[in-house]
Amino acid sequence: MEAVMATRRKERLDRGIKVRTDGIYAVSSWREIAYLVLPRLLLIGGLLLMPLLLSQAPYWQRVVSIVCIYSLLAISFDFLAHFVGLVSLGGALYIGVGAYIAALLNTHFGLPSWVTVPLSTILGGGFCTLLLWPCLPLRGVYFAIVSLMFPLLAARIIEALDIFGGTDGILGVDGFSSKWMEMYVLIALVLLILFGLRRLVNEDLGLVFRGVKDNDQAVKASGIDVITIKALGVFIASAIGCLGGAMLSHLYMWAGLSQFALDFSIIPIAATVVGGGGTLAGPVIGCLILVPISELLRDFGTLRIAVYALILCGFIVFKSEGLMVYGSRKYQQFERWVQI
Amino acid sequence: MEILIYGIVNSVSLALMALGFTLVYGVSRLPNFAHGSLYVTTGFITWLLLQRLGVPYLIAMLISLVFIAAVGAAMYNFILVRIRGMSISEIIASYAIGLAILEGLRWGGLKGTTHTLPVFASGSVDILGVVVDSHRLLVILLGAILVGLLWVFVNRTRLGLALKGMAQDERAALTLGIDSDRMAVMSMALGAIMAGLAALVLLPLGNIVVEAGYHVLIMAVAVCIVGGLGSWTGAILAAFLIGFAQIFTVAWLGPHFQVVVALLAIILTLISRPSGLFGRQKELEERV
Numbered sequence: 001m002e003a004v005m006a007t008r009r010k011e012r013l014d015r016g017i018k019v020r021t022d023g024i025y026a027v028s029s030w031r032e033i034a035y036l037v038l039p040r041l042l043l044i045g046g047l048l049l050m051p052l053l054l055s056q057a058p059y060w061q062r063v064v065s066i067v068c069i070y071s072l073l074a075i076s077f078d079f080l081a082h083f084v085g086l087v088s089l090g091g092a093l094y095i096g097v098g099a100y101i102a103a104l105l106n107t108h109f110g111l112p113s114w115v116t117v118p119l120s121t122i123l124g125g126g127f128c129t130l131l132l133w134p135c136l137p138l139r140g141v142y143f144a145i146v147s148l149m150f151p152l153l154a155a156r157i158i159e160a161l162d163i164f165g166g167t168d169g170i171l172g173v174d175g176f177s178s179k180w181m182e183m184y185v186l187i188a189l190v191l192l193i194l195f196g197l198r199r200l201v202n203e204d205l206g207l208v209f210r211g212v213k214d215n216d217q218a219v220k221a222s223g224i225d226v227i228t229i230k231a232l233g234v235f236i237a238s239a240i241g242c243l244g245g246a247m248l249s250h251l252y253m254w255a256g257l258s259q260f261a262l263d264f265s266i267i268p269i270a271a272t273v274v275g276g277g278g279t280l281a282g283p284v285i286g287c288l289i290l291v292p293i294s295e296l297l298r299d300f301g302t303l304r305i306a307v308y309a310l311i312l313c314g315f316i317v318f319k320s321e322g323l324m325v326y327g328s329r330k331y332q333q334f335e336r337w338v339q340i
Numbered sequence: 341m342e343i344l345i346y347g348i349v350n351s352v353s354l355a356l357m358a359l360g361f362t363l364v365y366g367v368s369r370l371p372n373f374a375h376g377s378l379y380v381t382t383g384f385i386t387w388l389l390l391q392r393l394g395v396p397y398l399i400a401m402l403i404s405l406v407f408i409a410a411v412g413a414a415m416y417n418f419i420l421v422r423i424r425g426m427s428i429s430e431i432i433a434s435y436a437i438g439l440a441i442l443e444g445l446r447w448g449g450l451k452g453t454t455h456t457l458p459v460f461a462s463g464s465v466d467i468l469g470v471v472v473d474s475h476r477l478l479v480i481l482l483g484a485i486l487v488g489l490l491w492v493f494v495n496r497t498r499l500g501l502a503l504k505g506m507a508q509d510e511r512a513a514l515t516l517g518i519d520s521d522r523m524a525v526m527s528m529a530l531g532a533i534m535a536g537l538a539a540l541v542l543l544p545l546g547n548i549v550v551e552a553g554y555h556v557l558i559m560a561v562a563v564c565i566v567g568g569l570g571s572w573t574g575a576i577l578a579a580f581l582i583g584f585a586q587i588f589t590v591a592w593l594g595p596h597f598q599v600v601v602a603l604l605a606i607i608l609t610l611i612s613r614p615s616g617l618f619g620r621q622k623e624l625e626e627r628v
Binding site: 081087089134135138140141142144145146149152153156157159160262266269270273300301302303305306307309310312313316317318320 | 371419422423427428429431432433435436437439440441442443444446447558561565594596597599600603604606607610611
């Protein structure tokens, strides 16, 4: 077996249609348009149809909303990790900050949800960026460790000082007018942010972001302040996370300490690894797979955390490219064995 | 006086929790985020052997130490070796393994206050008007002995010196015929044993609970970062620093703030002095 493996290798070639649709001939035939548009339409259409298909099962409609919130968080993790180079293990911080700000604005100032959600997105993003600002010079592992600590710290401080309702949380937050509205607002937000970010990372700014990730000395040498760029990246990512948090607090009509919990830090990471990091669409697919599994396992209590920790571990060790990268490779290239 | 004695006990406990973590990181540059779960697993296995199967205490402790060393070595040999060098994947994978073990244990019935290990020595001692349990005093003694033994091991035995060589310069160690993967396996096994020993010494003071795993992980990370990752003296010094800071905050502010101290210590250290108290320049370059 080993001898056979050594004499041949797998060759990968782009399909002709992929090469043609990359260039100016992209719209020369319906087949090529379909080749380009179909995968995107599949995701958009699938997401939009999901609430309708599940209209007989109200419980699973709620799961659709949860999937969307986790997707927002996973997209923000993917963006920060693979395009800015900051691995933030503490996604729960963004959810918690967003949820608390939205809940406070709603219960104390009586603002309606269509005001609190955008407001807590901006305020929460700013707040998280300010919190993380001193840590921005840190690299890799060290930023990861510090960011892991922040949600724990936030929960402890709220508990210890007994502010914002202490361990009870903030009750009586307004819900959405209908479940259709909550689902479609969330789905629209996920799609908007997904395609918006995909556009952004290919603009000039995205190039600078990736420069910071790959070689920050070079970026510095070009006269661009690395910290400012990192802060901007953190602001975008944490604002997306806070948006998810704000939606969550209106969804559950409650904001509490459990929104700083481990689930919100670990599922998005698992989803990104499963779906394929650096693709932005991958995390959404990962969430579509993992969150329903987690819901199915809800009866088994904490076993679900163990299960998706194992899934995460299996993917990161054996299939670290993720489903999306694997899928697009199969879609765009063909493979064959060649003799060496 | 009370603060002094409990401060020392707390500091030695922290040092015990952190030694395994700093050993593994120092030798193989592997942040072992499953450290806390190894700690809890040792306690749980010992409890199982002792209370359910009626194995004598000492033998139960030995069996669980051997078991945990095997778990640590297997974790490296089968999983972590495949992602060696990709630091973020290492963190995520080891954290995931740790989570899986801890939450699996919780699901398997490790909750509530029914899981306790007997103390080594019952009764209490009166030191200058402060009443301290004998076991807490034993913790200080055992902690000192363990640190001493580890020092002798690292500086006086062949294997220990090989590990030290790996920590200082992996390539040079390779040219001298030290197998880096084997050494990393050894360091993981040793780190697991250190976590297990810490568990055996510290767990009789309380209940075996899953939360202890997270607590130990946070404390170990805090101590190592404040002391400078991979630095022994730094780790022990940092353990005393954080240990006393915690006892002071408990005395003045209340027990809620105990963990906050450790987290603040991490954040402040990383911001103001990223290499830690005893870190070297090399590590500074890695971090900032």
